[in-house]
Amino acid sequence: MSVAGLIRMGDSTLVLGQRVSEWCGHAPALEEDIALANTALDLIGQTQLWLGLAGEREGQGQDADALAYRRDPWDFRNLLLVEQPNRDFGVTMMRQFLFDTWHLEVLRTLAQHPDAEISAIAQKSAKEVTYHRERSTDMVIALGDGTEESQQRMQSALVRLYPYVGEMFTIDPDDLIDMATLRPGFDAHLTATLDKATLTRPASEFAHQGGKTGARHSEHLGHILATMQSLPRSYPDAKW
Amino acid sequence: MTNEWPLYEVFIRGQHGLSHRHVGSLHATDAQHAIQNARDVYTRRKEGVSIWVVPAVQITASSPDDKDALFEPSEDKVYRHPTFFNIPDDVGAM
Numbered sequence: 075m076s077v078a079g080l081i082r083m084g085d086s087t088l089v090l091g092q093r094v095s096e097w098c099g100h101a102p103a104l105e106e107d108i109a110l111a112n113t114a115l116d117l118i119g120q121t122q123l124w125l126g127l128a129g130e131r132e133g134q135g136q137d138a139d140a141l142a143y144r145r146d147p148w149d150f151r152n153l154l155l156v157e158q159p160n161r162d163f164g165v166t167m168m169r170q171f172l173f174d175t176w177h178l179e180v181l182r183t184l185a186q187h188p189d190a191e192i193s194a195i196a197q198k199s200a201k202e203v204t205y206h207r208e209r210s211t212d213m214v215i216a217l218g219d220g221t222e223e224s225q226q227r228m229q230s231a232l233v234r235l236y237p238y239v240g241e242m243f244t245i246d247p248d249d250l251i252d253m254a255t256l257r258p259g260f261d262a263h264l265t266a267t268l269d270k271a272t273l274t275r276p277a278s279e280f281a282h283q284g285g286k287t288g289a290r291h292s293e294h295l296g297h298i299l300a301t302m303q304s305l306p307r308s309y310p311d312a313k314w
Numbered sequence: 315m316t317n318e319w320p321l322y323e324v325f326i327r328g329q330h331g332l333s334h335r336h337v338g339s340l341h342a343t344d345a346q347h348a349i350q351n352a353r354d355v356y357t358r359r360k361e362g363v364s365i366w367v368v369p370a371v372q373i374t375a376s377s378p379d380d381k382d383a384l385f386e387p388s389e390d391k392v393y394r395h396p397t398f399f400n401i402p403d404d405v406g407a408m
Contacts, residue, residue, distance in 0.1 A: 103319070105340050105351035112354050209350055216343060 076189065077132045078151065079250035081141070082286050083180075084124030085152035088142055089295070090173060091117030092302050093160060102163055109209065113170070116202040123195045143306040147296045151248075154285035155238035157295045161231075164217055164224065168231035171214045174207035175263050176242045179256040192250060211267050218271025229273050240281020249286075321370040322348040324355075326362035334366050342367075 094114040101107035125138035136144075155173060160166045181203055184196035218228040243257045268275055284290030306312065319341035325334035337356050342348035348367040357365065376384060388394065 103341060105342065105355055108358075109351065109354040112358055205353075212347065212350070216347070 076192065076250060077128050078248040080124050080128035080131065080192075082151045082249065084121045084128060084138070084141070085150050086156050086173075086286075087117040087124065088121040089150070089152040089298060090156035090170075091115070091121060092298055093156060093158075094166070094170070096160055097166065106163075110166075113206055113209075116206065120195070120199045120202070123198070127191055127195065139306070143303050147291055147299055148288060150291065150295060150299070151286050151288050152295075153238070154241055154282050154292055155235065157285070157292055157298060158235065158238065159294055162227060164227035165231040165234065167210055167213045167217065168228060168235055170206070171210040171267070172235055172239055172264075174203060174210050175260050175267075176239075176256070178203045178207045179259045180251070180253070183251050183256065187250065207263075211263075214267055214273075215271045218268070218273045225272060228271065232268075232273055233276055236276045237278075237280050237282050240279060241283045241285055244281075244283065244286075246286065319343050322352075322367045323370050323373060324348075324352045325366040325368070326352075326356055327364035327366075328362055330363060334364065337361075339370060345369075 091114045094110050094117065097107065097110045098114070099107065101110055121142065122138045125141045129136040129138060129141055153173075155169060158165075158169060160169075178200065181196045181200040185193055185200055187193045187196065214228065217224040219225070220228075243253045243260070245252060245254045264275070282292075285292075320343075321339055322342055322345070323339050324337050326337045327334045340348065340351050340355055342351045345367055349365055352365045352367055356362070
């Protein structure tokens, strides 16, 4: 019953972890490079837990690696937000901030989940994500309330990514919890941060959908999976 | 890079009871950012339980040119070392 919800959690952390790792060696400052790599590794680590538990409960003999590397784009159930390209550092940090804010709300709620294994993963992850959110929040404020150029870039990043926020809170029986109940907590942190960052929340609540249901991923998912899966698919069960 | 962020010196306390030790330096926009960067750069392998950051410009250092005047005079004053005293056993570890 919980398999679909576990896969959703694991797929979102997997795809975002892979996306963020694309910055490795390319970030604008050495310190940010290491920080982004740490975040990516945290997310991949969480993926191992979520997909590992999903595979175990599915009972078809698939481990976390099999789920990550041997499924095709239409089998993925990640949020559309996380498959969006990095573009510039501002877009990357805005995407991270929106995801972290949702993610921490989810994990705090899942930490109270009656299912002990789900609760344990959430409690462990929440410590990492508390830091992720602190860091991305500070960065959004620093860049938003920064120079004229950084402010413009952060505002356009927000306009670009805000249509992917709504999907995080749609109600769906496959989710581990009712995501709609998390919206007020998300909104409170979002509003407080955007105020400090001198950024304006877009008026339209239009929301792209189809990521977590798998109905309609964006074109970007296939490309990122092709990169991520090429080695394990070319050399199945390779060890190094 | 033409617009480098300010430099901070980083001190990490490895475990409770020890003092903070200088581990290196990094660039950051402000002190809070420096703490975050220090966490990511210097404690990712569980090196510490506490972080201090200090703006590098706030550190006043002795000049290498002064080393003869500052340090050489102490080289021939062995009597300043406490090795000429007998320490009673019941004093314990010093």
